Amino acid sequence: MPHVFRQDQHLYVLYEVYDPAKSKGAPAGKPVRVLTNIEFLNAGVKVYETPLVEADSLNVPDRGAVAFQFDVPLAQLKPGLYTTQVNVIDDAGGSFSFPRAAILIQPAAAPAVVPTTAPATATPATPPAE
Secondary structure (H helix, E strand, O other), X not given: OOEEEEOOOEEEEEEEEEOOOOOOOOOOOOOOOXXXXXXXXXXXXXXXXXXXEEEOOOOEHHHOEEEEEEEEEHHXXXXXXXXXXXXXXXXXXXXXXXXXXXXXXEOOOOOOOOOOOOOOOOOOOOOOOO
């Protein structure tokens, strides 16, 4: 079952890579090298790809991890069924992962209808006569 989004929304993606391999002979302060991006495939054809992001240090050191965050505006994609593929390459360790998930993008929501007449106004209640 795909996750459902509208074109007027953003897809926010957060993931962590745990215990990436240490780079041999890397300069101080750059112990790892992890590369990642996200691809959007429609009927097996790549239609969009985020820029490649590179991490050279642990940014979540208490968990021994590198965290990545993406904000993808979906307006650039046509309505339809997509396969998203997260590409993760641990360059120092020579390992990689390419998890996939299905998403359905629907047309943007119709604009709200604005009433053309002035809204009714309330008047203070008159206390009953005694």
